[in-house]
């Protein structure tokens with residue numbers, strides 16, 4: 043089926059209804075669905091997208107404290123226009139430097155001394171630096187909290203910063219979640235026949251189609267995964283349309299992944315053009331939970 047999913051990352055306490063509505067009203071009016079990757083207790087992010095100046099405050103803000111946002115999103119859920127997916131507990135990054143394995147939280151206070159010394163900083167997403175027990179507990183708490191607020195069931199997880207390690211993957215499928223995005227070229231999952239078979243098909247596909255990202259659903263038995271195609275200021279649009287056209291020709295699902303806070307100016311125009319192109323070419327607007335079942 044030609045299905046088209048729009049995934050927007052980073053819905054949280056910090057999102058304003060005006061910002062969301064300014065981008066998506068036009069699409070909601072056409073009954074285009076949005077799957078929001080939602081952070082339960084998000085910390086505040088400064089200079090997002092700019093890793094030379096990026097930092098966060100280590101203070102969790104529950105999304106339920108933003109009452110206006112909750113009632114806006116609930117209304118859209120009732121109209122069957124919004125899916126809530128889990129996008130981490132608080133989306134707090136950690137970091138290390140190239141010459142040491144010591145891990146620090148990505149606050150200004152921790153980052154400044156290393157930046158002054160011009161050390162190379164490696165950022166680690168929330169599901170890429172914690173142990174399984176911690177991640178399992180956090181996933182469970184965040185999932186149940188969002189399910190309670192929005193009166194829904196959450197089926198999908200979107201890794202904060204598009205990074206997730208084996209502990210993180212186990213933590214999400216033990217909570218009954220599928221994964222948006224295909225992280226890691228290595229197998230790096232629980233070993234079972236179905237998973238290995240899926241992985242083998244992916245490798246074989248790469249032999250025939252070097253320039254196409256694997257577009258089929260990966261079935262690891264424990265959970266499913268589907269690639270998301272990032273639409274950001276650094277996106278190569280020729281490649282992007284190639285991928286979209288491949289999905290069109292083979293009647294496959296296409297998952298566009300973006301951030302409402304990055305959709306300004308030219309990128310915003312490109313975004314609407316891609317959505318229009320997909321709809322004109324008989325892609326059907328779907329939630330990720332309708333595609334990964």
Ligand SMILES: [Zn+2]
Pocket residue numbers: 051052129133201202203
């Ligand atoms: Zn994010």
